[in-house]
Amino acid sequence: MRKTLLPLLGLAAHLSTVIISIHAGLATAVLENQTRQVVVFWGRHKDEGSIREACDSGMYTAVIMSFLNVYGRGEYHLDLSGHPLTAIGDDIKHCQLVGVNVSLSIRGNYDSLPSDQSAALDLLDHVWNAYLGGSLKGVRRPFGNAKLDGVDLFVERGTPAQHYAAGVLARELAKRSMRSGARKPVHLTATLPCAFVSRRRIDRGAAIKTGVFDSIHVRFYNSDDGHTDCSMYSEQVWDWWAAAFPSSRIYLGLPASPEAAKEGYLYPKSLYYGVLPVVQKAANYGGVMLWDRYYDKASNYSSYVKRWA
Template identity: 50%
Template structure:
């Protein structure tokens, strides 16, 4: 009798352990990469770049935005962050093996590429001011810090000449440190703002924004709406790592796009992670993530 009781107890304990392990390695761990990217630089109350990197959550931080270019004028807007300390923060993040990118574009109307000449000029500016160039007399706002690459977040204007900009930036990779190229398109396929640029095949990653669009945001279009567009992105760019772009909060005035943790774990991630070129999760943005701690919840599901 005692022996049978012990056997039943052991069986129950093993069953409980199996259930726990099943949850921990459940649906959302279908193809984990551990890669979590966040946008930083859109709100001065989000904390410094160093603080974002020291959370231990993010594997890539994208500084945003270099948002005036193409007409002989250049400007980077970091929403009131004190620029003098950013260079040291970039190097600190890189010392922790965190990739730091500079995103160009954004929601303003101060940029476009009206000609091939402007594409070459913008590439030259980015190389000498933020990347590995060292032209005498050129002011570098981040000092000798070198960002790891350029992200294309093109939301305004014509799509002209961004393919040339990508090729020009890629040519600088032969002069030392590689210039990594990524893009952050809208989820509805194709995003005509960057379609010609992506056709170059030079972009290592795509952080596709599955938020702020009723056609392919999970809370508006459901899983079917997301997967329909996700499948197009992953199939069209098999050599690029495709990231699932999510909002870390329900942003006022936008679509209520923060996906619940339950839906993300049991429904959305198990399906997007079936793609062979699934890369990870991108969050918009550090300010909202700091408030909601969404990234801390999804980090180990990514």
């Protein structure tokens, strides 16, 4: 009996090893197109820690400061929720030294954001001279001689005419960056609500299809315009986005905790097994964008995302 049992035990152990190996292989295979790119928004909570701390966490490849609010008629207001500006310039340089890109997100209420070309160019001049590679007498640089790596256009609601301004701004920033002879061009991104593109309304994105956006962050949370299919991740909607902007890297935008948004949070198990294997099939998959540093610091959500993105 013992002689019969030993081979059976050996066979069972071998089969267990094979099964474990197969499962490990499948777990690796479904996440083949990993970019390990994780973007986080910073600046919405004074007690989220400094931007230097965010960069030193090792969790992010890019940090987007939010927001430069645009009210129209040349009125701009940098709102970083009470973070002291005096230290941010040195922090930006530190982030760049450790390999983390830092951008500034521009947000308007889209009733007053300039929709004509001349007004958009005024905004361009302000951003270029106050935050990027330019300088102009009378234009204050809040971060001193620190030069940001990029600009993000945070689009909420608006008409196609107002979206036109985003296209103008992006094109002109790209041109000016090239003419300036900068060591590297300005990194241009857009952060858009999921409902901005759908099968029925895919033309809404035409105004920002400039071909100069390096990345587009799609917010699959807090749906607007009554689109319930955008209250959280949808495979169908993701496919529409990937098809609508083939020349841009598309990022999956998620809340970093259940408290970060009213809807859209994905628990790590759902993210790993249900979502990332699908979104990473897209040839232009870019990575994951998290809202925001404050909630991520509390939840440590990026510790999962960083490994799987």
